[in-house]
Amino acid sequence: MTDPIRVSEIFGPTIQGEGALIGQPTVFVRTGGCDYRCSWCDSLHAVDADYRHTWAPMQPGTVLAEVARLSGDRPILVTLSGGNPAIQPLGPLIEMGRAQGYRFAMETQGSVARDWFAELDMLVLSPKPPSSGMAVDWAAFEACIAAAGGAQTVLKIVIFDEADYLWAREVAARYPTLPVYLQPGNHTPPPPGDDAASVDQAGVDARMRWLVERVVADGWFAATVLPQLHVTLWGNRRGV
Amino acid sequence: MTDPIRVSEIFGPTIQGEGALIGQPTVFVRTGGCDYRCSWCDSLHAVDADYRHTWAPMQPGTVLAEVARLSGDRPILVTLSGGNPAIQPLGPLIEMGRAQGYRFAMETQGSVARDWFAELDMLVLSPKPPSSGMAVDWAAFEACIAAAGGAQTVLKIVIFDEADYLWAREVAARYPTLPVYLQPGNHTPPPPGDDAASVDQAGVDARMRWLVERVVADGWFAATVLPQLHVTLWGNRRGV
Numbered sequence: 169m170t171d172p173i174r175v176s177e178i179f180g181p182t183i184q185g186e187g188a189l190i191g192q193p194t195v196f197v198r199t200g201g202c203d204y205r206c207s208w209c210d211s212l213h214a215v216d217a218d219y220r221h222t223w224a225p226m227q228p229g230t231v232l233a234e235v236a237r238l239s240g241d242r243p244i245l246v247t248l249s250g251g252n253p254a255i256q257p258l259g260p261l262i263e264m265g266r267a268q269g270y271r272f273a274m275e276t277q278g279s280v281a282r283d284w285f286a287e288l289d290m291l292v293l294s295p296k297p298p299s300s301g302m303a304v305d306w307a308a309f310e311a312c313i314a315a316a317g318g319a320q321t322v323l324k325i326v327i328f329d330e331a332d333y334l335w336a337r338e339v340a341a342r343y344p345t346l347p348v349y350l351q352p353g354n355h356t357p358p359p360p361g362d363d364a365a366s367v368d369q370a371g372v373d374a375r376m377r378w379l380v381e382r383v384v385a386d387g388w389f390a391a392t393v394l395p396q397l398h399v400t401l402w403g404n405r406r407g408v
Numbered sequence: 409m410t411d412p413i414r415v416s417e418i419f420g421p422t423i424q425g426e427g428a429l430i431g432q433p434t435v436f437v438r439t440g441g442c443d444y445r446c447s448w449c450d451s452l453h454a455v456d457a458d459y460r461h462t463w464a465p466m467q468p469g470t471v472l473a474e475v476a477r478l479s480g481d482r483p484i485l486v487t488l489s490g491g492n493p494a495i496q497p498l499g500p501l502i503e504m505g506r507a508q509g510y511r512f513a514m515e516t517q518g519s520v521a522r523d524w525f526a527e528l529d530m531l532v533l534s535p536k537p538p539s540s541g542m543a544v545d546w547a548a549f550e551a552c553i554a555a556a557g558g559a560q561t562v563l564k565i566v567i568f569d570e571a572d573y574l575w576a577r578e579v580a581a582r583y584p585t586l587p588v589y590l591q592p593g594n595h596t597p598p599p600p601g602d603d604a605a606s607v608d609q610a611g612v613d614a615r616m617r618w619l620v621e622r623v624v625a626d627g628w629f630a631a632t633v634l635p636q637l638h639v640t641l642w643g644n645r646r647g648v
Contacts, residue, residue: 181624183633190430191589191632193624244629349431377641384421384433389484392431393423400640401617 171257172225176200176214178234179407181244185398187292187324187349189273194245195235199223199258202251203279206300208328210357210404214251219360228261235270243269245289252276254312259284275324278304281311291316293346294324295339297332299353313343321346327379328353337388350383350393352376358404367403372396411497412465416440416454418474419647421484425638427532427564427589429513434485435475439463439498442491443519446540448568450597450644454491459600468501475510483509485529492516494552499524515564518544521551531556533586534564535579537572539593553583561586567619568593577628590623590633592616598644607643612636 180195200223202215213219226234235246246265248258254276262272262284273290285291293312296302313321323346325336332353340348352375358365376395383391402408420435440463442455453459466474475486486505488498494516502512502524513530525531533552536542553561563586565576572593580588592615598605616635623631642648 181629183620191634193629193631193633239629240627242627242629373641380423380641387480387482389421389433389479389482391433393433394431395637395640397635400635401613401620 170228170260172227173231173256173258173261174200174223175226175231176219176223176251177407178231178238180238182408183397184245184247184273185401186351186394186396187275188290188322188347188392189245189247190394190397192245194247194273195238196247196249197231197235197253197261199248199250199253199256201255203255204252204277204296204300204302206296206302208300208353208355208357210354211249211251212357212360213406216360228258228264231261232265232268232270235265236268243271245271245273248272248274250276252280254280254282258282259287262287276312277302278309278312281308281315283315285312285315286317286319288316288319291319291321292324293321294326297325297327297335299328299332300326313346322349323347324349324351326351326353328355328375333379333382337386340391348391350379350391352379352395354396354399356404363404363406365404367399369400369403372399410468410500412467413471413496413498413501414440414463415466415471416459416463416491417647418471418478420478422648423637424485424487424513425641426591426634426636427515428530428562428587428632429485429487430634430637432485434487434513435478436487436489437471437475437493437501439488439490439493439496441495443495444492444517444536444540444542446536446542448540448593448595448597450594451489451491452597452600453646456600468498468504471501472505472508472510475505476508483511485511485513488512488514490516492520494520494522498522499527502527516552517542518549518552521548521555523555525552525555526557526559528556528559531559531561532564533561534566537565537567537575539568539572540566553586562589563587564589564591566591566593568595568615573619573622577626580631588631590619590631592619592635594636594639596644603644603646605644607639609640609643612639
């Protein structure tokens with residue numbers, strides 16, 4: 169027995185709705201627990217301690233068996249998300265899955281570095297901008313980049329407003345070798361107990377158009393600007 | 409003077425709305441004229457001979473100067489589209505642009521091969537499925553793949569229905585080394601003179617959800633499924 173992983177939900181296959189792997193079929197493993205509490209968190213059911221009783225401690229083999237059941241035993245991209253998956257012992261799951269042909273991408277804010285980041289196929293570092301209310305520990309963030317080693321590493325930054333945008337430009341300038349994905353924020357995230365809550369899609373689309381115009385006006389052509397497709401297609405509904 | 413390029417429109421920067429380079433800032437150069445006439449063509453203003461008088465013959469240097477004016481003289485991704493850009497003499501434009509740091513992606517159905525495909529950064533081959541009413545010349549298509557040489561080559565296939573989907577699976581199986589992007593078709597393309605025509609976005613979104621479900625049910629995890637973001641964000645409006 170290895171240390172158990174605290175799992176909020178395992179679902180899919182669906183497509184990755186955002187970032188560098190947008191559109192790719194994937195199974196999501198969402199872990200429970202987070203060292204952050206972003207003001208606009210869209211996954212509070214995996215963050216808020218009130219939901220801790222829903223996070224099942226699972227052995228890596230059990231997690232992988234559930235992924236395989238969902239994928240029909242075909243190797244697929246597994247997306248590790250949270251919460252902050254970096255606070256979970258995911259190394260054995262990744263090792264076991266890769267041996268069977270699964271690929272692994274992980275999304276984390278970059279507050280906790282783990283040596284098993286190097287075993288990922290992609291590390292998505294998503295430092296939280298000022299609107300989140302969080303403060304980035306840049307030493308920890310850089311430890312994450314270093315831990316990734318040869319694993320493909322990209323930045324994904326959620327943008328709500330001009331202050332976030334200017335911050336993203338600074339962050340990107342600090343790490344010029346990392347590809348940058350910008351994503352308009354959803355100001356209508358679901359309350360943790362209500363995934364039928366409606367989304368102000370018109371407002372999110374307007375922010376997306378503003379973000380495209382902002383990037384273009386700045387001549388920031390190295391940035392990629394992408395929405396959250398799953399929100400467009402399925403709203404705040406969970407499990408898709 | 410080299411042979412002029414017949415240009416329907418040059419616009420941007422905006423983001424690439426679809427396919428492998430989705431979300432990347434780009435300037436579009438849309439050429440006029442096409443050897444196909446797809447039933448659901450969304451760019452008839454660059455295809456229908458009635459609009460031929462709007463296609464300006466331009467020297468490559470003039471095209472590049474206009475791209476540079478739009479991008480503020482900063483190198484950017486240039487997307488060559490049409491119509492079928494492969495029937496235009498684009499080699500000198502690509503050579504001149506690359507010398508100045510511009511990158512070039514081209515979208516073509518794969519009916520006409522050119523030796524300058526090898527100078528592209530990306531060749532997007534978009535063979536037309538049964539719903540288009542067109543028949544693919546596979547010898548010509550394979551000549552396009554061969555002409556691309558070392559240039560990154562991907563497949564993008566528009567899907568309207570089950571017959572298109574099954575066809576796409578066959579095409580993908582025939583070219584296992586080429587990444588495949590699937591895209592739900594827009595059954596409400598704009599009439600050529602009316603870019604304010606409304607889009608049945610709910611219908612297109614439903615087709616996108618169906619396509620995701622179809623791919624997942626088949627376990628076709630190597631496919632990437634992406635919508636046309638520009639249609640979601642800007643409808644049928646041209647120049648964005």
